[in-house]
Amino acid sequence: MVHVLPEPEFRLVRTDRNRDKITREEQQGLLRRRIGVVGLSVGSSAALTCAMEGVGGAFRLADFDRLGLSNLNRLRAGVHDIGVEKSVLCARRMYELDPYLDIEIFRRGITEDTIEDFFGDGPDGQGLDLLIEECDTPWVKVCARERARDRRIPVLMDTNDRGVLDVERFDLEPGRPLFHGRTGAVTAADVRDLDRDATLRLLLDIVDENMLSTAMTDALTRVGHTLSSWPQLASGVML
Template sequence: MSEARDRARLETLLASGRVRETHDLIDDQLAELVGCVRPGERLSGPRLDQAIEALTGGGDRRRYGTWVFYPWSGRLVHVLPEAEFRRVRTDRNRDKITAAEQRRLLGRRIGVVGLSVGNSAALTCAMEGVGGSFRLADFDTVGLSNLNRLRAGVHDLGLSKTVLCARQMYELDPYLDIELWSAGITEESVADFFGDERPLDLLIEECDTPWVKVAVREHARARRVPVLMDANDRGLLDVERFDDEPDRALFHGRGGGLTAREVRDLDPAGALAFLLQVCDPSALSPAMTDALGRIGRTLSSWPQLASGVMLGGALVTDTARRVLLGHPVASGRYYVDLEELIGAAPSPVGTGAAS
């Protein structure tokens, strides 16, 4: 709004009838900014106004910051400038994440392949400020059966999963850089997804297509990009540090050395056998083990729960933060099995038996 051209664009937008709601709480955001910058002072009244004037340089507050238009909802929102916006939005992260670490994280680019389970990971990363640029890949659209684990509404049915995820992320942070790969990953596009001029710093792989799981790891290994995967069973988080170990076998050696092309040529039974080999059937939960023989007969697909998906988003985000900040994280498989930790645990000492 400080530029005449942008002021004219805003007036044109307002006159178009496309704006259904206008949200201008810039004064509240500025008060929060003062609280972040001067946390030891409890300013109010004239002193708070003076502090806000010092931050903004005075003048018309309507012209301060950025006006963001969300065309899918018709909302026009007035927010702080990028640096100040992120200072306030991530203020409660400190000092679990320091200011310097937050800047480093926001400078990183993350790829997410598969946006059912991956939706939770992408949103949690965006919420925590782990990554400022994202590439989202999925060929699928939102179906009713996705709503047991995907944060969406019935009005989103039929919407591209990449579009849904990007909208949710932009509503958290309009300054994000998000690229959509709504055709998913193909043999022709997989190299471009990793990028040469704007390479990925980390890959989160959550797709169901076996050959894609192999192909993205082949490219990640060649480019020394670490890969994280939440298996959505027994709280399994899979970590492959191709950045530190460029010769590491895919899937910790459980892939049998098959290439993406070879996996693509497998028949359905062979593809299922490959996935089981990669997952290690001996480590699956009893519920998942029982489901394996019933998929396609009495079950339509793999069973998944919202609680497991949300747990996976947390595990992936926490680990992504550690990896991107250079903290020691070894390749391997890590379990946060709630059934083992809670379901079979004795009653906590001193609380008595559960009723």
Template sequence: MDASTKEVYKPLILSASDEVSNSVIQELKNDTTLLIHDEIRSQVGDLIKLRNPQKKYPPLELDEAITDFFGSQSISDFGNWVYYPWRHCLVHMLPEEEFVTVRTVRNKYVITEEEQRELAGKKIGIIGLSVGQSVALTLALERGCGELRLADFDTLELSNLNRIRTGVHNLGVKKSVIAAREIAEIDPYLNVVLYSEGVQDDNIHDFFTKGGDLDLLIEECDSLEVKIKSRIKAKKLGIPVLMDTSDRGMIDIERFDREPERPILHGLLREFGDESGLVAEISNQYPEILMALLDFNKLSSGAQQSIQEIGKTITSWPQLASSVILGGGACGYYSRMILLGKEIHSDRYYVDLEKIANFSHGS
């Protein structure tokens, strides 16, 4: 990958009807190495069918309706052309409103139009993009928000490819950039803001508030310090927090928006002192704080064994793709419920597939 595009994650959206943008489009098209993908007629066909749901269009009739849609306008001058620098690819797309309408039509009534509009005004922050990548992609696919803020300082390593959806060509690329690019390729109009240095003391306030306060934090990082500091910040601002542990399908929910005095992490760290002093205790009592936070006795037997092997036969906490993807789906669901004002209470919720299978077998 060219060094000049290694950190680029935002596509260039060019209006086909704008004179300045059109000159850029033509300049790009003059490059014989450019990949051009123009399926605007099929997108318009989807739009026509969406607007006439009771009508069945035979292929020839639909083709005529598409031609009538454009009328005397040049097809190349309709909609937007989106340039993806990291792929050196130019794609012809519907304008934003029509694009979003068509792309989310299969959400309808499971997510109502009113709910979809409400979600479009929401901002979600995700810290940690190993597990968090699955969450981010689920939210992007459903368009469960209007803005995603993604924070992770790490780059992709080969051992990450057991659970992070990407290819070997992205080894060495920032995880935040990888996630943002995949989202942009699904929906170039969804606003994504990156914190590729991770969340630190000098940017945590911006992460939570710049451009408007977050409506929800999804915390998926490995750092105990960031886990604690991000919750203290969320509590101060009245922002709910979700965390997927990728073990026993457990989703941790803290409704600081409804319970401003609620202790962070359900009070599991009370024995280590006041919340304001917890970070200072990490270096002295790291194993004890970690075990308390995880509620060790409620972990799966595999997770318990893994923790005991860290630093002996393995270097870090194992995470499986099946668990990470399950967590992405669960976080997507609970995010939507919380952001739409449903009665989701602070707690730890389990979708324990092993327990379900054993129960089914026994019955």
């Protein structure tokens, strides 16, 4: 059994070393935010960092996948965790940092049946304040942004290559085209049933092929042939 301080004192002490890069007033404001994270390979690092820094007091975590051996090149987990749902693993580690967090997990990931709940208002009447999108499925990428834009929620996406971070400020620019217009007027319906080649082409458009490293660009042409998927490194995830 572990005893911890009551919530106000616990958070006051736990975030003390944030001061004054983050002031007390700013910290209190950040802890009132709800953050959604879709995709918990790269996304788990983002979720844990937010929890560690006290950015967000409520989280929604979505991923349908379970931890596999090939995930251990970039996920903070061990062989004893293999087979456990990624959403559960991430929530456990976040609760270990702050047992007062409010965490909802979406074990089936984002689907037509779950997306409204993921973006909807909670019992407190508050929806998402920020979306961190780190999944590989084209339909989810597009549909999540459509919902985020409708609700004026900013979106962050790390490309896991060359430290490129993609920011879409739908809170400030609700008319902004998805993916900064790099994919044209694409809709979720357009990308529902893409094959592997079409998926790779879309992903290259999304991240802007000119921004990718040579190694990543070369690797993408071999996915499905000599590579099982696009490469992701622990150093890129941690960054």
